[in-house]
Amino acid sequence: MSMLVEFPAGDGKTSLVIDEDGVACYAYIRFSGKLVAHAWLYNCPEESSDGNRLLGDEVPPERNLRDFVRDGVFDFSSNVVDYSVEWPLYRGKGEVCCIVRHRCVPVGMFRLGERVGFSIMAKKENKLARPLPEDLV
Numbered sequence: 410m411s412m413l414v415e416f417p418a419g420d421g422k423t424s425l426v427i428d429e430d431g432v433a434c435y436a437y438i439r440f441s442g443k444l445v446a447h448a449w450l451y452n453c454p455e456e457s458s459d460g461n462r463l464l465g466d467e468v469p470p471e472r473n474l475r476d477f478v479r480d481g482v483f484d485f486s487s488n489v490v491d492y493s494v495e496w497p498l499y500r501g502k503g504e505v506c507c508i509v510r511h512r513c514v515p516v517g518m519f520r521l522g523e524r525v526g527f528s529i530m531a532k533k534e535n536k537l538a539r540p541l542p543e544d545l546v
Contacts, residue, residue: 412487416494418507425494425507425519429487433472436509436517436526446519448526449473449537450509451485471537479532479540485511508545515545 412429426437427450438446452472495508502522509517518541519526527545528538 412489414489414492416492418496423496423506425509427489427492427509434485436519438507438519438526446524446526447537448517448519448528448539449531450517450528451483451530452478473531473535473537477531477533477535477537479530483511483516483530485516515541517541518545 411431412427412434415424415426417424422441424439426439428435428437433452434450436448436450437444491512493510493513495510497505497508499506499521503520505518506521507519507526508515514529516529517526525534525536525539527541529541531538531540534540
């Protein structure tokens with residue numbers, strides 16, 4: 410099953426897109442229609458032959474390697490109602506601008522001006538995601 414959902418911020422320019430294609434799940438930040446940040450959230454066990462993704466080749470639709478994935482299982486669902494997005498008021502570069510929640514648990518986060526976001530499932534930093542800070546886990 411695939412899911413594509415957009416959560417707009419109050420500024421009318423920024424939104425968060427959650428894109429799950431049956432292989433992996435990503436969150437993307439868009440500003441004025443352009444991709445400005447991304448974070449891998451998790452890998453799904455199902456394989457998918459669907460090569461069409463929201464943002465084309467800008468971010469590779471790949472799975473995160475085992476060495477970069479935290480041990481244990483987080484029970485993600487492909488149901489849009491399980492997701493919510495918090496848009497904290499931010500003042501400048503490097504401050505939290507978006508928190509992604511799944512069933513009220515923080516699972517992803519973005520900081521203003523940083524292209525790679527954070528994921529609860531990331532164990533080590535790589536091009537797909539960085540570990541979610543301890544104060545949010």
